[in-house]
Structures are given as structure tokens and as C-alpha cells.
Amino acid sequence: MPNFCEVRNLLVVVLVAQLLAFILVLAEPAGGERWQSLGLVSLFVQWIVLGSAALLCLLRTWLARWGMVGGALAAYALILLMALAVSGVGHWLFAPYAGTAVRIDFMLRSLTVTAIIAAVALRYLYVQHQWKRRLESEAAARIDALQARIRPHFLFNSLNTIASMIPQAPAQAEAAVEDLADLFRASLSRSDRLVPLRNELELARDYLQLEALRLGDRLKVEWATERLPEDALLPPMTLQPLLENAVYHGIEPHVQGGTVRISGAMESARLRLCLSNPLPPARHRRRSGLGMALDNTRQRIRLALGPKADLTALAEAGEYRVELVLPYVSKPDEDTDR
Structure with a gap:
């Protein structure tokens, strides 16, 4: 009723x-x-x-x-x-x-x-x-x-990287283990609750730090999220799958690597988040999984935040851009906290 x-x-x-x-x-x-x-x-x-x-x-x-x-x-x-x-x-x-x-x-x-x-x-x-x-x-x-779908190769590569770091850099290896634990803790948390944007950004940084241990200088990250309200709510594990796609499709196929850019701003009571990465070489553009993650994320944000939430993707000028538009919600209510 x-x-x-x-x-x-x-x-x-x-x-x-x-x-x-x-x-x-x-x-x-x-x-x-x-x-x-x-x-x-x-x-x-x-x-x-x-x-x-x-x-x-x-x-x-x-x-x-x-x-x-x-x-x-x-x-x-x-x-x-x-x-x-x-x-x-x-x-x-x-x-x-x-x-x-x-x-x-x-x-x-x-x-x-x-x-x-x-x-x-x-x-x-x-x-x-x-x-x-x-x-x-x-x-x-x-x-x-989607939360359970952390690619096995990422887990195995992360564990191998941490194991190789233990003799030379135990403190760095310990920090990497903590980042990996945070990532899996978030993937096993309840999926029907909204979380603050600050948590999602911290999780995204943890994930990119783990990938940076494996990819080294090939992975460069640029952040421009200072204008975003960190108390804004969104579904958990919204950014990590998009960043995983950016690394998997946009950085790994390039020998020289590339830059992942995360930017955002507040516009008329709406959050606008943009993630961009280099387009993969032509021979790698048929890798599977990209469309599924985008569709799942789009459905998740619309279900949690209503029809005003949207996700669009565009390839132009050698870059692949994913843009999230989310209504600004700062506290749970009847429509968002299920």
C-alpha cells in the first residue's frame, strides 16, 4: 500500500x-x-x-x-x-x-x-x-x-606482491595487507545500506594502492574530489568496480601504463563524479566484463537513490569516461535506508 x-x-x-x-x-x-x-x-x-x-x-x-x-x-x-x-x-x-x-x-x-x-x-x-x-x-x-566478484587474478597478484615485499619492506607489506582486508571487509558488508562518500573514497584509494604495488609506475592516479561533500550517501562498493574496470581495461593493456583520473563536484544538489582512463589498444577492446559492471552499478544507484541517479559512459579523444550523477542525500530516510 x-x-x-x-x-x-x-x-x-x-x-x-x-x-x-x-x-x-x-x-x-x-x-x-x-x-x-x-x-x-x-x-x-x-x-x-x-x-x-x-x-x-x-x-x-x-x-x-x-x-x-x-x-x-x-x-x-x-x-x-x-x-x-x-x-x-x-x-x-x-x-x-x-x-x-x-x-x-x-x-x-x-x-x-x-x-x-x-x-x-x-x-x-x-x-x-x-x-x-x-x-x-x-x-x-x-x-x-558484484560485491563478491573481486577478480581472482587481482587477489592472487596482490598476495604474491605482498609476499615478495615482506623481506625487503615489511611495514609496506603490512599496510598492503590492511588495505586488502578493508577491501574484502567492504565486499562482505551489507549491500542494502548506504555509506558516506568518504568511505567509498578511502576504499577506492586502498584498491588503487594495492594495484600500484603490482603495476608500479605504470599506474598513475589523479584525484580532484575536494569539492565533493564527504557526507553524501551512496551504495557501498560503487566506485571500486568502476576503478577495477579502469585498471583492467585501460592500464594493464598498455606497456607504458596510463593515468586514472577521479574528479567530482557538486552541482544543483547533485553529485557529479567522473572516472576516466586511457582507451585500450584495439586488440584488447573485446575484453569482457565492462558492460556488466556498468549496468549493475547503474541499476544499484537507481534502486537506492531513485530515477535521478544515472551513469553514463563515453569514449572520446583517446579516453574512456564514466560519469555518475547522484542526488545529494546526507542522511538515511524512508526511501534510501532500506
Whole structure:
């Protein structure tokens, strides 16, 4: 059941109710008082709809205790009771001298139309709820798979590099082990919580430091993230897969290496993060995995932060650029903290 206390949902309800009023008036035989009829029908329908929305808003917590089936039946009964009450009041106001038979016929017709419309609406909400649950389950599975998908060659190479460093540079080897532990700790953490941007940037630095131990001077990194708010929230492990692609596709294939650039800024309550790396040589451009990571990241940010979040990729001037646009969220709320 959507939250009818929200203005956005209430606006949708009002618009749908007005559309229903138009349909009811157009279904009547043509006459000279159609505009007057539209006004009365609109007033009548909006009373029922807004009254039902107010009841469902006030009793939302109570309805949630009944479960899906019980809550739906209780909501259906409340809507029918509201239609019955509005029909009685409306008939008393606009036709106070009509006979009892006419009043009962009017109330029964109103109740029948309301019962059909409410049943269709509740069925639609149930189907939408099931679709959303399937979408969230699929996205959660993809998130878990993406978090667990730290390429084996990266792990093996990192461990071999650390092992070779232990005799000559034990302190540096210890720091590398800590970076690797932080990376895997993040990959095993809960995927349904948002984390501050500062955590993601620290994790990205840990990952690039590990890759720098293996690639040496071939990997150069440029940071320009000073203008980003570090308290901004985003899904965990958002940047690491993109940086992993940048190293795997843009740095490793080049003998001379290249530069990975991470920049960002705040624009009109939105974060704009850009990651760029050199394009791989033509013979290496069919490496797999790039599109999957981009699609998964795009779905993750849209699921967590809404449709305003987006990810785009563009290859131009010898560079491959990935741009993240995220709405600025600084504290968890009902829509982001799941």
C-alpha cells in the first residue's frame, strides 16, 4: 500500500479520480447540462477518493499489522464505508426530498462503482508491489554477485606482491595487507545500506594502492574530489568496480601504463563524479566484463537513490569516461535506508 500521506501519491490519486469523473460523465447520454454534471460528479468522486486516502493515511500503521491480505481487505472495507457515507451525505445535500427508494438506488449504484474501482486499484497495487519485490530481489542478487566478484587474478597478484615485499619492506607489506582486508571487509558488508562518500573514497584509494604495488609506475592516479561533500550517501562498493574496470581495461593493456583520473563536484544538489582512463589498444577492446559492471552499478544507484541517479559512459579523444550523477542525500530516510 503506498503512503497516501505523501503529496506525490495524493496528487496521483486526485488526477486518477478526475479522469474517472470524466469517464462517468461521458458515459451518460448527451445533454445540455454536461458541464454541471461534470462538476457534481467530480465533487462526489473527489470526496470519496480524498476521504479514503485520508483514512488510509491515518490508519496506515494499523493496516500494516494485518499483513498483506488482512490489510487489503481492511482497506477495501474502509473505502466502501467511505463511499457509503459520502453517498448518504451527498444525496441528503443535493436531493433532500427524494424518496427512500431513489436514495437507496443511488447509494447502491455508488457503492457498486466504488467496489469495482477499489478492487481494480487494490489488485493493481498488489501486482505493482510484487513486481517491485521481484525487482529488488533481482537487484540485491546482482549487488551481492558484484560485491563478491573481486577478480581472482587481482587477489592472487596482490598476495604474491605482498609476499615478495615482506623481506625487503615489511611495514609496506603490512599496510598492503590492511588495505586488502578493508577491501574484502567492504565486499562482505551489507549491500542494502548506504555509506558516506568518504568511505567509498578511502576504499577506492586502498584498491588503487594495492594495484600500484603490482603495476608500479605504470599506474598513475589523479584525484580532484575536494569539492565533493564527504557526507553524501551512496551504495557501498560503487566506485571500486568502476576503478577495477579502469585498471583492467585501460592500464594493464598498455606497456607504458596510463593515468586514472577521479574528479567530482557538486552541482544543483547533485553529485557529479567522473572516472576516466586511457582507451585500450584495439586488440584488447573485446575484453569482457565492462558492460556488466556498468549496468549493475547503474541499476544499484537507481534502486537506492531513485530515477535521478544515472551513469553514463563515453569514449572520446583517446579516453574512456564514466560519469555518475547522484542526488545529494546526507542522511538515511524512508526511501534510501532500506
